[in-house]
Amino acid sequence: MNFPEVPPADTPAPRLRQRMACFLYEGVLLFGVVMIAGLFYGIVTRQTHALVGTAGLRAFLFAVLGVYFVYFWWRSGQTLAMQTWHIRLVTRDGQPVRPLRALCRYLLAWLWFLPALAAVWLSGLTGSGVTFGALSAGVIAYAGLVWLHPQRQFFHDAVCGTRLISWKLPPRKARGKTTAPNS
Template sequence: MVTEAQKLHASFPSAGFLRRLAAWVYDLLVAAAVIMLASAIALAVAGALATMSFITLTEDFDHAAWLTQGPWFGIYLLLVLACFFGYFWRSSGQTIGMRAWRLKLQNRDGSKLTLKQTLLRLLTCLAGLGSLWMLLDFKNRRALQDYVAGTELVVLSKEANQLFYWQDL
């Protein structure tokens, strides 16, 4: 059943490439801070493990070297970023950068994303390369990840963007 709020959400225009890029730059700055925090936590855990003698560190092999010796630290950081973006996409349809640029991620009918759609979108939008599809398909203004996940990124009105997580509609 489609609600009145979903009908309103579905009426907003699709976002263009430059607006998406601007929001992506904002989100990149936030993502850098999230990565720094996650790295600090990982370094603290490595320090605690070394203090408790679970791992052995030398002068040439410090905490950072221990963390980066295999693929696990990189996988950990990717999972942290996936959880960060996935949470915002699924809960409100807006990351911090998307909110600043009045963008909202939603289904074509205006409803929130499902977990499956969020995961599909995360897998297909790595490094923002899926957005380059818009340069070929500028009529529909949808990126590759939008097609794969069945979603769209819309530009909200100023009034609609002021509503906190769409609870007022």
């Protein structure tokens, strides 16, 4: 773990717009992670047809995404997208997140998607348009819950005892570099 310092307890939460932009950027980055993991799974299992072994592939991708998030949240408190948008995950008191708490947050973060997917499944409706519409509405509704929390944290953060903060690393100082006088 390489946390540079413990942030003050009153460090503000990032704006919802900033968090949603980070959410979208994370999706773009995860597309590559999922594609590489899916290729690896297909090679290892010698999958010759896309519809064979889909349950195993889903479980494998769920585990890969879990490792990705838990590792980055534990190691530095930031995924690659969070670094770009200057957002950091810490505990309520500003300490680094431990692996078990990061795993709990990963599992509960699926609340972004599961209610909408369950509603589509229970309704019996099919089609990518219906699924996309339900997921969009579910994400907007879940993001709106942030206004119910006094520190503007997401539900899964409130339950797990974590919080997102605005965090920009201080600039690195030149280490051991001295400038020689002009001769």
